[in-house]
Amino acid sequence: MVDAVHHHRPSGLKQQNKPFKSKHTTKSALKDLTKGRTQRPSPKSLAVNTAAQARLNRRNTQKQAQAAKRASLVTSTRIFNGVDGAPRIVAVIPLCEDVRTIDAVRALATSVKEDLDGINENSPIWTMKTQRFKTSLQFIPVRYGRHWEALDAAKAADYVLFLLSPTVEVTETGDTLLRTLQAQGLPTVVSAIPPDPSISSLDQKSHTAILKSLLSFMQYFDPSQGRVFDLSSPSDSLSALRSLSEGRPGEVRWRSGRTWLVGERAEWEDGTLKVTGIVRGSRLSANRLVHLPNFGDYQVTKIMSTPATRSKPHKITAMEIEPQVLSERIPSTADSIISTNIPDEMANEQTWPTEEEMAGAVTREVGMEDVEVPDAKKGTTPKRIKRIPKGMSEYQASWIVDETDDEEDDEEKEDAVTEEEEMVPFNEAMELESEKKSVVAFQDLDLEEEERQLQDWRNRAQEESDAKEFPDEIDTPRDLPARTRFARYRGLRSLRTSPNTLEYSSLKEFKRTERDVSRAAENEGVEPGTRVTVYLEGVPQEASDSNHAPIVLYGFLKHEHKKTVLHFTVQRNTEYSESIKSKDPLILCYGPRRLRVNPIYSQHTRGGARGANNVHKFERFLWHGTTVVASIYAPVAFGKQPCTLLRESENAHAPHLVAMGTFLNPDTTRIIAKRIVLSGHPFRVHRKTATVRYMFFNSDDVAYFKPMQLHTKHGRTDIFGSRLGRMGISKRISMGR
CATH class of the missing domain: 2.40.30.10 (Translation factors)
Incomplete structure (x- = not known):
């Protein structure tokens, strides 16, 4: 007998504890658990991850832009750093007559308790070293009203300091100077008011209103202006000096990729000009030409290193003991001073009229009445331009009766007027016209009346307004035959589409040459920021005179001469x-x-x-x-x-x-x-034919221009000379050369 085992029925109330999960599961354990399965992320978690990734991307992009901006700032200001750093060049330009430049610069030096070297009314450069900002400044003072000095100083400057007056407005001369500098290209601009006792005595409200008005004026020419400094205030003077000493100079577009040097001193000896300064911009090579403003382009013999003179003792290196040759001209690769080539007359033969052809255009001059003008060659100008329907031969089209055929018959009848009918008085001619509608009378005027009407018609107030109202239209001269005056012109229906046989030699691959030249200049010559002495040959002695302006050298790229x-x-x-x-x-x-x-x-x-x-x-x-x-x-x-x-x-x-x-x-x-349109005075209009006076004044000119196909302003064409007036022709002629 087997004993039965008792079992309880399962119940849902039995407690089941959650299995223990370690927080530090190993990678191998996680791999065994997953068994190669991948978990698909839920849409909610996917959206959270995408937003987080986008936020990280934005932060990374901003970080990269900030790093690039910082690197660019360091690169652009590296030339000014260090004990031997290049000084910042400031062009001081007064815009009002009552402004004193020397007072403004002294106010800047007083704000940091520094001295100015070489400060003089006739000195081209004033130098100041600031220990507080660990940099040096070179001021180029410009006299009021000297626009050429201002343009030259702004070309070589890192900053432009405009001086305004609190009591005197900027005149038209100053406004023109600002527009010219704006078109030329301005570096970073700083505006200020020099010390003036009159503005110091004003109340705060009036003082603020003056500065706000001057700022609004300057922002019209340079919108980046944020304020106008008052150099009467020590705090404003210090702020203005900080803007000049710590800021980043703005880049002038035309100076990008180019080199220049502001001369600190210059010596001339036996045609050789030695200019000492610091290389700026890009590299300076002795194989390239150098431009000296107001004197031309010159070749560089060599470029020598020149150490800076220091007031404090320091450790002397071997390089500072003896100057070294940094760059020397190589005749085989250096640019030539020759700027033009001798052209080969037979290389590009042109179909331009020769002197004999030009002389043949003059057919009847004074003392040459027996020479006759040849008529146009047969077939040069068709008798009539007739459009042939598509698919029809010329023979079949000749049987079509056109309206113009009847008009030509009428014109032939009108031309059949005898000399007796043309010479009748005006009143009788009007009666004759009433009897014969096809006949139009013409009254001859005496020479004085004809000349008076011609002068009245040509009496125009201003040549420019006439050229604007009547473009390309000119009057035929009376004292010179039209065939002589317009001998160089050729009849063209359109300037853009008419065939042209003139050919010119071209400068091929200009963009590629520009790109190759710019790349080659990046790795050739002396680096910017190096103090050097440049030797120029063939320079006149007058170039060494300062003439209240510093000597500035500009290096050219290859082929720019x-x-x-x-x-x-x-x-x-x-x-x-x-x-x-x-x-x-x-x-x-x-x-x-x-x-x-x-x-x-x-x-x-x-x-x-x-x-x-x-x-x-x-x-x-x-x-x-x-x-x-x-x-x-x-x-x-x-x-x-x-x-x-x-x-x-x-x-x-x-x-x-x-x-x-x-x-x-x-x-x-x-x-x-050049395009000219011979104009005249409309005298008679009948149906589709017009008679115009004052276009030509002799029959020889009419015969000379007869082969040309003529057209009206609205495109109507016809044969030449179908109806001649007493003093002109009934056509419009358009020519170009």
Whole structure:
């Protein structure tokens, strides 16, 4: 007998404890538990992880940008650090006549209790070393009203200190100077008021109002301005000096990748100019040419190291005992001083009329009445231009009766007027016209009346307004035959689409050359921040005279001395109201160069469209509100350099700002064509035929221009000379060269 075992029924009330889980499970244990399975994250946890990752990415991006900005600041200010660091150059430019530059600079030195070296009204550079900010400053004082000095000082400066007056407003001269400096390119700007007892006695409200008004004026030219310092206050003087000593100088666009040197001293001996200073910008090479403002371009013989003179004793190194040659010109690789090539006359033969052809254009002059003008060759101009329907031959189309055929028959009947009918008095001619509608009377005027009407018609107030109202239209001269005056012109239906045979040699691969030259300059020559002495050969002795301005050297890139055709996009200064015509003498400033030029202007095609022949219409005037292209023949320039066009005034030190713009390209294939439209006075209009006076004044000119196909302003075309008036022709002629 087997005993039965008793079992209780399972119940859900039995307690089950959670198994122990270690907080420090090993990797191998976790691997055994997962058995290769991967856990799919829930959407909630995925969103949390994505947001966290995005937040980390933003922080990382900000950290990288901050590090890049810090590295850029260190790199840009490294040249000023150290005992032998380069001084910060400050151009001090007064904008009002009652401002004293020397008082403003002394106020800055007094704020840190430092002395100024070389401070004098006629000294080109004032030097100050500040122990508090561990840097040195070089002030270039500019006299009031000397615009050329201000432009040269701003080109070489790290900062520009504008001095304003609390009692005298900025005149038109100062406003023009600010506009010119703005177009040229300004470094970091600091504005201040020199010490003035009159403003110190004002109450706080008036004092604040003056500073706010001056700040609003300066922000129009430089929006980055935050305040105008009052140098009468020691705290403002210290703040202004801190801005000049600790800030980062702004980069001028045209100086990027270029080198320059501000001369601390200069010596001239037997045609060799020795300039001592610190290399700035990029590397300075002895194989490249150097530009000396107002004197030209010169070759560098060698570049020697020059130690700085210190007031305190220090440990002398071997390099400071004897100067060393840092860079020396290599004749085989150095740039030549020659800027132009001798052209080969047969290399690019052009289909331009020869002197014999030009002389043959003159057919009837004084004393040559027996020479006859040949008629146009048969077939040169068709008798009539007739459109043939598609799919129909010329023979079939000849049977179609057109309305113009009837009109020509009417015109032939009108031309059948006898001399007796043309010479009848005016009243009888009107009666005759009523009887024969196809006949129109013409009354001959005496020479005096004819001349009076001609002068009245040509009596226009201003040439520029006429050129704007009637573009390209000119009057045929009476004292010179039209075939002589317009001998160089050729008849063209369109400047852009008409075939052109002129060819010019081009500067190929300009962008690639610019890129290669810039890369080569990064690893050649003396590093910036090095104190050197540059030896220039062939310099006149006058260049060593300071003339109240320091000597500044600008290093050029390779090929920048060679001349070619340069084009600049310019726009007129809205404040200049005088007329500006093509080929007027102006002063062009681009980069470190300043040239006397006679630019010609042409239309600027938007969007880069050059047309079939790269032909652009010549502009006789520089108009307001339009952007044109100014073309000159000058040394080439690399990069997008700003340019200014100035015109000399009665005051030799304060020119007028005419226009400003940017360097476009050195395109030698750009063709600038003059377009003229011979205009006349409409005398008679009958159906589709018009008679115009004062277009030509002799039958020889009519025969000379007869082969040209003519068209009206709205595109109507017809044969030449179908109806001649007494003093003109009934056509409109458009020509270009």
